[in-house]
Amino acid sequence: MMALFSRKTRLLLLVLLSMSVVACGFQLRGQHSIPNTLYSITLSSESGVEEFDRSLRLALKESGIKVIDQEDASQTTLNLKVNKISSSNLELARDSSNDVSQVQRTLSSHYFVRQADGKSVYGPRHISTSRTLTNQNDDASVTLSYNTAQLREMYDDLATALMNDLAYAPL
Numbered sequence: 020m021m022a023l024f025s026r027k028t029r030l031l032l033l034v035l036l037s038m039s040v041v042a043c044g045f046q047l048r049g050q051h052s053i054p055n056t057l058y059s060i061t062l063s064s065e066s067g068v069e070e071f072d073r074s075l076r077l078a079l080k081e082s083g084i085k086v087i088d089q090e091d092a093s094q095t096t097l098n099l100k101v102n103k104i105s106s107s108n109l110e111l112a113r114d115s116s117n118d119v120s121q122v123q124r125t126l127s128s129h130y131f132v133r134q135a136d137g138k139s140v141y142g143p144r145h146i147s148t149s150r151t152l153t154n155q156n157d158d159a160s161v162t163l164s165y166n167t168a169q170l171r172e173m174y175d176d177l178a179t180a181l182m183n184d185l186a187y188a189p190l
Contacts, residue, residue: 053185054189059085067104071174071178077178097135103128104127105128118155126148129144
């Protein structure tokens with residue numbers, strides 16, 4: 020079929036296809052190479068959210084990072100410390116009865132990598148994610164179920180943001 024098109028037409032089609040892929044926001048994302056010193060770490064999470072801690076441990080494991088207990092750590096083992104996660108809501112819309120119908124929820128935290136003696140070698144670094152939550156004026160149980168599911172996904176996104184940022188640590 021491509022033989023039917025002239026060389027200029029094929030080039031134009033290729034350029035059009037490339038531009039449409041770029042316009043939709045597609046980006047190739049490979050796995051980031053984690054610095055060698057981070058392949059065995061200890062984790063100190065003060066996030067206050069078990070869902071996030073679980074997502075972070077899974078993301079670390081998927082990246083090939085082994086989280087070890089503090090008792091098994093050596094003097095050269097680095098520690099990943101995550102501070103408390105803060106949440107904020109921004110009202111975006113109200114319905115005709117002046118009830119909030121849409122909010123933008125933002126989760127954020129700071130983390131840093133430190134040595135066994137407590138000295139920070141990377142960070143503090145800020146991570147955040149936000150999501151628009153709609154239908155906030157629906158039935159209370161429907162809204163709660165929807166918000167819980169969205170929050171769970173936001174914790175996964177926050178853990179992914181931490182891993183993406185950690186890949187660039189100059190260690």
